[in-house]
Amino acid sequence: MAASVIELSDVSVVRDGNTILDSLSWQVADDQRWVILGPNGAGKTTLLQVASASIHPSHGSAEVLGSKLGAVDVFELRPRIGFASTAMARRIPRDETVLNSVMTAAYSVTGRWNEEYENLDVRRAQRVLAEWKLSALEDRKFGDLSDGEQKRVQIARAVMTDPELLLLDEPAASLDLGAREELLQLLSGYASAPSAPAIVMVTHHVEEIPAGFTHALLLADGAITAQGPVDEVITAENLGETFGLNLSVTRENGRFAARAA
Incomplete structure (x- = not known):
């Protein structure tokens, strides 16, 4: 039976008097792969910050990997969560090698310093690089x-650390067509593996x-307009309500496309 990895109940996030997330209730099971869509300013990144235990909700209850935020040591919880974002990329030193950029995740640091790595860490990092078609770049600077x-x-x-929950904040943003398609192919293959963790990915585009x-x-x-199985949610009606446009939506070979109607 699938276990819950994220459980939000009536969660709100308020900053400087502005409501960023408004009374959200949402559950993610460990065998599910979720995509979050919405216009700029909808609260997508803030929702990921709650899911990654980076911030606590202003109101409501948030449980991540079975632990309630506010009643758990987040420094023990966060290593169980993989999080890829542009903000994280900015923390990786530009002169760090690709191998070290990945391997330092074992110590939850972004630049190699005096920490000691075992051969097991090196082999694990090299295996992950191979899975993401990066082996030829391991000695290149990030x-x-x-x-x-x-x-x-x-x-x-x-x-790298075999997380129980993987969060991806706009992983395909700014990529050209070839790079985007290569990344989405790899993500699709990874998400289909039975050993993959629960995945939540934010994007602007279907x-x-x-x-x-x-x-x-x-x-x-800041409010949920629709949630559930992807076929039921990614519809012209739901996307039109979310983005404020009259849209047509098509699907071919498991991929969606949306255009103004």
Whole structure:
């Protein structure tokens, strides 16, 4: 039986008097792969910050990996969560090698210093690099990589520690067509593996939903407009309500596309 990895009940996040998330209730099981969509300012990244135990809700109850935020040592909880985002990428030194950029996740640091690594850590990092088609780049400097390569290094780093929950904040943003399609292929294959953890991915575009993702949540103005199985949620009606447009939605070979109607 699937276990719950995220359980939010009536969660709100208020900053400087502004409600960023408004009374959200949401559950994610360990065998589910979720995509979160919504316009700019909808609260998507804030929702990921709650799910990653980076912030606590202002109101309501949030449980992550069976632990209630506010009643758990988040420094013990966070290593069980893989998180790839642009903000994390900015913390990786530009002159760090790709191998070290991934391997340092074992110590929850972003730049190699005096910590000692075992051969097991090296082999694990090299295996992860191979899975994300990065083996040929392991000695390259992170700052010399293309955007697509840096995105894959971020994800490889996030899965280095075998997380129980993987959070991806716009992993395909800014990528050209080739880099985007390569990344989505890899994500689809990873998400389809029985050993993969629960995955939650934020994006702005239905075209970036990898084939094999099972569920979707739509956000607008900090509130959920729809959530559930991806086929039931990614519809012209639901997306039109979320983005304020009259849209047509198609699906082919497991991939969605949306256009103004």
